[in-house]
Amino acid sequence: MDIGATTLILLVICVSCLLLFLNRKGQKNRGHLPPGPRPLPLLGNLLQLDTKDIARSLLTLSECYGPVFTIHLGSQPWVVLCGYQVMKEALVDQAEEFSARGDLPAVFHFTQGNGIIFSNGEKWKVLRRFALQTLRNFGMGKRSLEERIQEEARCLVQELAQTQAAPFDPTFLISRAVANVICTIVFGDRFNYEDRNFLTLVGLIHQILQLLSSAWGQENQDPLSYFHMETLVMTAHNLFFAGTETVSTTLRYGFLILMKYPEIQAKVQAEIDRVIGQHRSPSVEDRAHMPYTDAVIHEVQRFADIAPMGVPHAVTRDTQFRGFLLTKGTNVMPLLFSVHKDPTQFKDPAMFNPAHFLDERGDFRKHEAFMPFSAGKRICLGEGLARMELFLFFTAILQHFTLTPLTHPEEIDLSPLFSGFETLPHPYEFCAVPR
Template identity: 40%
Template sequence: MKNRKPSNFPPGPWPLPFLGTVFAKMDFRTMAKLAKDYGKVFSLRVGSEKMVIVSGYKMVKEALVTQIENFAERPVIPLFHRVFKGIGISLSNGFLWRSHRKFAVFHLRMFGEGRKSLENNIQQESVYLCDAFKTEKGPFNPLNIVNGAVSNTVACMIFGQRFEYHDERYQTILRLDTECVKLLGSPRAQLYNVCPQLFKYLPGPHQTIFSNYKKITNFLRGEISKHREDWDPANPRDLIDNYLTEMEKKNSDPKAGFNVEGLVIASLDLIEAGTETTATTLRWGLLFMMKYPEIQKKVQEEIDRVIGQSRQPCLADRAIMPYTDAVIHEIQRLGNVVPMGFPKKAVKDTTLGGYFIPKGTTVWTILSSVLYDPNEWETPDTFNPGHFLDKNGQFRKRDAFLPFSAGKRACLGEQLARHVLFLFFTSLLQQFTVSKCPGEEISLEGEIWFTYAPPPYRMCVSSR
């Protein structure tokens, strides 16, 4: 009775009793196939949970922008809820979410404008990144170095320090995190969402996810304790120090949720949301440059013309480097690192695409269907920087460029990610040419984890 579809609910495949449509894999390719059969707004049922899947630029924009207030909350997804507990930033709601999001946005802005500015930190990190590339003598997989470099830009903000790429403790944390991102996308782990009461006693990938996150949160608790020992509210060093101050200020307002547990989860949110996404994008970028050497050459020509070889790239260069900017946008479009977006919940009864969506329904706005929408892009399946260039070779913005999503829950680290991508990408191509290793083929067939990642690859780099 509970699972009966309300009238005028979006159509979808016939669900099995109890299990629902759990055998429809929750990945963007399956969603694209189902959208062909059932339309831009269709429904699925996972266990007893009804969900609505929204595809294509027009419909996703309608949900996230036109109806900005209606899909601004997160649903409870058991697999995530066990770890994130509805607190922090990414998976919280209401006043607690607003207070934490405001705090994080403010901190990111302060950090960007402060004495040890964001730009300096990223430039400094790009020196370490290039040095690490230089020490590689033969073909190598850039995964660990890129993860280490990107995570340091987030670590500087949270912990006020960077970690060496061979720091065993921190590398272990990154490895555990990457493993979680892989497993979260696996259909077997998603079975936990069907019946958490049962699966919490059964072995399976969900247990690895929980145990990895336990180790990550223990690491964070340790860092927070260290901060508390020499915390000086008059001289905040990083996000943790600022959060400790906020905890004192908001002592009388427990609903804002500023406490040690909130700090652990908020830090986890930023590391989780910031590292894997940005690092994966950069790895797609290097892979596309290996695959399309003529495009790499044009980027290098622009770098040589605008920046030269005697100074480091800086953020002001981006405005006068339309080709490089277009290439980075195209990497983000075709790389499509968060293809499913992140789930929302209907805040009230509403209508979308002519269908009725009851309050509380989980809604997925599929970002890959926007980034690959054949009505918006001239060559949706091909790497084509021309998507972002006008006929005079100047950069042109595109409405359907939504890798960071849109609306109230849109990515709050967009500026940081864009800065990191520009400075790391230009620094690397200023100093190196990347190419495929002799005898090895380049595949652009990505791996579907929770993110969409390039297949493991090795590359050869030569100094310029």
């Protein structure tokens, strides 16, 4: 072995030892974290995660290390929470301690800590109050907002009718319809589905989502200091991003599921015909009289798990949790996927079954382990809007069309294309056949 090779080997050994030393030194300052797989220098546990299905990889690790464990994304430790009971203890029972937003460098580089979703501390509280009040002023929870969604649902039905039962990919058509609801809130008006600027906006939101799936200081304590252009722009972006892709992806996944199980689609349509009929638009009031349809929509959300890893949290102060000490700022990953697949909460969780949300009499029943919007202080502020949109779009389309696949139902693949920041179904085409 020549001198150059020997020097290189010694250098590698020295660097490795230094990294291990720094890692152990850092761990001493991180409290008493839960156990987890041994991380590699620089890479952490990235090689142990399936990039196409990160949520399932984490669930598999929990079988070895328990419902609370630590993984390293690069050199950064994350405490992963798995299962309903652990999630409730953290996000609900210790809501204040787990209410900070976690640190994702790629996201922070884009948001700079602005907007509702990724802000923290007093800024987050002020912006959240402002956003909730603004949404209420624009019709959240009121008849006016329902009427806007009904109008958009009618426009979507007209667009589907123009396909004349020919095969088409629903991805961007559904995204445009859902995005228009946010446009009516933010801009006060909707856009034509072919508007060039509108198409650019929807396309960019879709690209950002796909990218995610694969700093600034306070001026003073004056709440008005949080209302500057960067914060308001990012807040509007949050509304578009969270309010468009999650709902539209849930609808696309739901339609794919109904084509795989045509008997379920037929039962939903029978309930629509019985309660609503064919001569008026569905309304939110109808939901109370349509337990089966309501259960199907909830089961779509549970089964599809559009946000399987939730949005990252962090602890606001040094926190004792299940015998571990999580120091202030420790990143926490609430694996919502594990709640919806928890066999102690759902019978046969891997199967699509609306009975998960029905009692023995066939009435709709709520389920505490239903957390598609997360839980606790960081629960999605758009939950009410999303629930309204899902019901009105879902029922309006099935009121007028039977969704027909281009292949035999048994051949439909419900596994995700990939599951990271969001779960996305495989691209598909179908025929919207008028009823």
